Amino acid sequence: MSDHSSEPVGPVEAYEPPYYVAVFTAVRTESRRGYSETNARMEDLVKDIPGYLGMDHAQTPGGLGITVGYFRDAEALTEWRSNAEHRGAQRRGRDEWYRSYTLHVAKVERSHGFVRERGPAAG
């Protein structure tokens, strides 16, 4: 859920369905106290969940942030959702960091990926 702007980027690749996506779309408040630290901690913590597959994040400056978490099955999501430290972070998000958000939890039925070959447009 961090900005990732200094990290090498590339979308999480398509897995073989079925798997789960948790799509979290949010607009932030002005409050940034503790946000980055908590984000970093959550990114570490989620990696310990069996069945966690990866995460994509994009953030329009001053605008919408979208985080997509990928999980092998519903059990992995349930474990992440019921993690006590994660629940504490969610509470703090509602109290301080988010103006509004939506969460969509969905089972992937179809996926595919594309990686371009070297060509003039690759720049």
Place this chain on the structure above:
Amino acid sequence: MSDHSSEPVGPVEAYEPPYYVAVFTAVRTESRRGYSETNARMEDLVKDIPGYLGMDHAQTPGGLGITVGYFRDAEALTEWRSNAEHRGAQRRGRDEWYRSYTLHVAKVERSHGFVRERGPAAG
């Protein structure tokens, strides 16, 4: 799929499941020729699809872009996927605009939203 950075922001709200999300995650090439115009045209075009519910987009500058389209049912997605003009735009995306992308099509099983009440953190 445009940057939306000058538009008022707020995530698409939670709908009553089931509905579908199409999660498109992409890294762009340097090529921008025709991209904005095609994006704007696609955003207009998708609104004519019966069952289209909305779209969220976030773009990390120089990094990952995530577009999430929401659709009431699989039929709406099929109609959008088979739209001739949309298919042409997808071809052009592979030829010119995208270095890599992934598409995940998923059926939403659970969703919820949050909008903060006025408070000190709202700034």
